[in-house]
Amino acid sequence: MLDELRPFYDSFSSIDELCDVLQPCPITTKDNTRVFPLKERVYLKLTIADPFASYASMAVQIIGPTEEVAHLRHVLSDGLGNWDVELDMHKNLLHIFDLCYFPMPAEIDLKKDDDEQQRCNICxxxxxxxxxxxxxxxxxxxxxxxxxxxxxxxxxxxxxxxxTFLEVSFGQCPFCKAKLSTSFAVLLKN
Incomplete structure (x- = not known):
């Protein structure tokens, strides 16, 4: 039984080691989701719904500003057609987004020195x-x-x-008052 779950755990191991996993915190073996930065202000949310079928039940969501997300969704969609089953999820995602690496914890820790930038602008x-x-x-x-x-x-x-319309909520930015939309259903589900 545990051998059947090895692909599930292996799927996340390189992401956990080589990416700045922001959520969940702390990471446990029961978690089936990882949220980590793709680049400044843009994040990937990787979910594996069925631990016995890691690749078949994988979902990748992109979180960030609307224009960037729209462009990156096309990149992801096009790249999924070239998924290499011989490579792990981490390497496949790097290939899809044409990156050498995702931001890593040590790289992010340097930015966390400026604590004001990392805090929520509401709470x-x-x-x-x-x-x-x-x-x-x-x-x-x-x-x-x-x-x-x-x-x-x-x-x-x-x-x-x-x-709110079709799981997308619309309002104003509390900071600059620009129109803002987001899918809380995607962001708040673990």
Whole structure:
């Protein structure tokens, strides 16, 4: 039975070692999701729904500003057709996004010295009790907003003009007041 689960654990091992896994925290063997940076303000959420069928049940979601996410979804979609089953998930994702490496923990730790940039612009905390970190950023490239999905959802709920349509919520950025949309269903599911 445990041998059948080896591909599931192996799928995450190189990601856990070579990427700055932001969620879950701490990582345990029961977790089937990893969230890690792809680049500045853009994150990958990798989920394996069935531990006995790792590749068949894998889902990759891109979290970040709308324009970047739209472009990267096309890159991902095109790249999935060239998935090499001989390579692990980490190497395949690097090939898809044409990267040498994903941001690593040591690289990110240098940036964490500037603690103000890492904190949520709504609650002013970095990591919430449930392990959530600020992943949502404004679509306005000049805006520095970065916040927890749960904080932004609460903010949207206070807005008179805030709306939700097909699991996408629309509102205003609490920082620059630009129009902002996000899928809380994707961000808040573990």
């Amino acid at each position: 002013f905390e970095y990591r919430l009790d449930n392990g959530e970190v600020p992943l949502v950023s404004c679509d306005n490239s000049r805006c520095v907003l970065k916040c927890h999905a749960s904080c932004l959802k609460e903010w949207f709920n206070t807005l008179v003009e805030g709306k």
